[in-house]
Amino acid sequence: MTVQIGLIGAGTVGGGVIKVLQKQKSILEKAGMPVRLARVADKVTSRFETLPVGDALCTADAFDVLNDASIDVVIELIGGVTFARTVVIEALNRKKHVITANKALIAEHGPEIFECAEKNGVSVYFEAAVGGGMPVIKSIREGLIGNDIVSIKTIINGTCNYILTRMSKEHLCFEDVLKQAQANGYAEADPTLDVGGGDSGHKVAIMASLISNGYVPYDKIPIEGITSISPEDISFAHELGYTIKLLGVINKAEDSEGLDVRVHPAMVKDDHILASVSDVFNAVLIDGDAVGRILIYGRGAGELPTASAVVSDVADVARNIIGKTAIRLPMSYYNSSNVVTINPIEDIVSRYYLRFSVIDEPGVLASIASFLGEQGISIASVIQKERHSDESVPVIILTHEALESGLKQALSIIEEMDYILARTQMIRIEQ
């Protein structure tokens, strides 16, 4: 038998999938998985002109794919969570397997989708939703099944990593680098989902769900983006031996029922393996109780890396279909009856970088130190430089480990002081 594939959404990634499928056709066939691209749908029909497929395969109507009884597998590459959700649910209800690269859809509607797949006896694969071509999902679900995964730290948004890398190397400010990134295609016209941390949050929600065998709701994850990071922060971090990255962090806390999940800028030591992940590259650092630390590093986005992941899903689904095992990996635990509690970020214990913008006058440092001390926060190091404007002078403090609630309490008091001239910058330090 030949596995019949329908592709819905023929944009950049869709075009890449078609290319990679055609290139690997004979490899898949030799490995016992003959596949055939049977139908391609996109409402933007001008996209068909550049595709290496015959006109007869193409349609503007996604339902031509969904209603084609000969199609075994639907690849959803539409993006967004509205029509994409409809397409996925309708495909599953027609007992078609689904492959998607849609992180937002899985993160926000995972339980509905997996329950629908389970009910219909078909599978949903989503390797491309996290980390582009890096086999992150496969590694978590299969390669590391001998482990209780106790933590994940990840740089999972290429746009943010590119911006932070260029800010760091060229001493530029966020806005300038963002403009350049938009000009050369590394950032979207509306960059909010990337630079605001939401895209990282979607991917972190998916990984957190997988390692906790439950559903980690995206909208409960504390998320901070990189828009407030200044060149000053980057150079102070550098001076202190740290690099600033947008990190996704997942920790199974020993003494808590809930999960510590969050996305925010963080300082990592220069010799930390994540500090060496630059430009558009992504990395996922996984800590398993048997395997120890594993890092997977690569390109987390782009036409061909993402297509590589989609095609690996095609191979898995084709093997399932040919082997008559419709559901090989369980769809059942990622469901709405098994929602994981996310710990409040105020409960974490971390070290902190604080940059206060203060009036240059005697007693200010003593006052700040005293307010921190009242919350049990002790200071590891201080940098106070000479005045860099008539207005304010930066005071940099690295704390020892402290409870975030205490730190925020101290900051809220300090922020009220007359000597504070601008919002205090706070960046967590990850070990």
Added chain:
Amino acid sequence: MTVQIGLIGAGTVGGGVIKVLQKQKSILEKAGMPVRLARVADKVTSRFETLPVGDALCTADAFDVLNDASIDVVIELIGGVTFARTVVIEALNRKKHVITANKALIAEHGPEIFECAEKNGVSVYFEAAVGGGMPVIKSIREGLIGNDIVSIKTIINGTCNYILTRMSKEHLCFEDVLKQAQANGYAEADPTLDVGGGDSGHKVAIMASLISNGYVPYDKIPIEGITSISPEDISFAHELGYTIKLLGVINKAEDSEGLDVRVHPAMVKDDHILASVSDVFNAVLIDGDAVGRILIYGRGAGELPTASAVVSDVADVARNIIGKTAIRLPMSYYNSSNVVTINPIEDIVSRYYLRFSVIDEPGVLASIASFLGEQGISIASVIQKERHSDESVPVIILTHEALESGLKQALSIIEEMDYILARTQMIRIEQ
């Protein structure tokens, strides 16, 4: 049904597998893969005392496991290629699936084993044979199936990487670090297979076979170990901005039918991602035509990391058995009718680090440069330091890209000169 497992070889890794299987039992069960450790064999029966299994399961005779008709899967953790080979072939002939961590066995007897598996309609899994708990085999065979993998560069022997890291950090010589590594268990009493490069060669042979869909014979791979690397080489490399690593290199050459496969010490730029892989850690840098560069990093050996890989194979085999798909991944291409030609190392083009030990007299550098020039080898940089003994002075030359055969021709002429006082050191530079 419950999948019945027989374990043969209850040493360090075997004990780890038992621990991890017990710990993950309920996870595997929930995921639809109930497994049961039915039998454990080891001729060293004293090992049973520390195992968390009942005496009734244990036997000194491997054939008690092989002849037990209730056993579906045999895990071979004996090591070596003699009795281990017998056990694997006998298990396959009894239509039992085989899981092994034995890199030497797969590298040296792969075709016989896979042909036997194919003939008997069962599967052989060997994730633990390469890179301990890192999902390298799974990534190559499944996660990256959308790619033509065009090159692999890898640090795949923890003992060598530990020795080179300590030599580099503490300015020690090879012999001293080896002794310490043996004392603290990071090196075997007979370290030949590790420091001579053979262990890396086994793993590289397996990866090379997988990416070329054929059989890359281990005994044809050019292999050099790290025993000749001196603290002097490491410090000159450092001075030039390079780190010395034992690398496995696989390149699909564009203009050649054969494969470039080799294991040798190599200099990599300090900012190369492989330069940051230190101590016992391993890394596999894979270059795929769709995905670009992917790095997998982790612990390549040890009780629990290796057990993690074995248990992931158990899960895969259990899924196959329960899904009634005896052979999910093809066993057929890794066979004796499909032997891959390995290109002579003399055909590679590389940059080279050369350390000549010469008499400190006028004209020596000119003579060396002239012999190199006659072979078309141009010099990129030179370091000549003041005499460090009455006898000899080191002259360091970094070449531009050159054909290895020409370089060796030049060296064989230079080595005959009276001004040469010791064997010339040659280390390839990898981009």
